[in-house]
Amino acid sequence: MDYSLVTAAAQAAGPCPPGEEAAWGRRVQALAVDLHMIATQVAQDTARLESTAKFTAFLEKVEIEESSRRGLLKLRTADGAEEIRTEQQETDRGAQMIERARSLVGRWVLVYRYNETVGRQRSVRMVAHLMDVGEGVLAVNIAKGVLLDEAEKDADRARAAWETAGLRDAGTVTVEELDKARAALR
Incomplete structure (x- = not known):
């Protein structure tokens, strides 16, 4: 007792x-x-x-996945883009994680990830916890990767938008600076 x-x-x-x-x-x-x-x-x-894997990533966007009603977090790491899911939006834990993730968009986060088996052959990457680790500053190579993805892999368009925004080729850029380059894509 x-x-x-x-x-x-x-x-x-x-x-x-x-x-x-x-x-x-x-x-x-x-x-x-x-x-x-x-x-x-x-x-x-x-x-x-x-039991989770832990890694640091820049949280770009949070959407709701139509098919599963799970939150879909778009992350950017030094290795490229990654997507990770929450529990279903209708559950308390899912709704809380989606709300937390939305409050952290544009920030660096420590991601606690686990794999959930779906069916016999498939597993999905799930988020167990997010911890805020800093302001929205990105390494130039990561920011260029974000812009290239948004330009649908059109390197010339991405390069032109980068130059139009007047961004530097080394060091870091802020989220606001990257947003200027994103606007130049449109």
């Missing part, structure tokens, strides 16, 4: 009003059970996080 849950539940319930011991006891019991369920979920979530 974990008496610390009962103690925490009794503290949450507050002092027992005189003559209401039975009702107060039921309230403490219900709170202790709720705390146990929360602790169990936290343990499961922690175990999932411990």
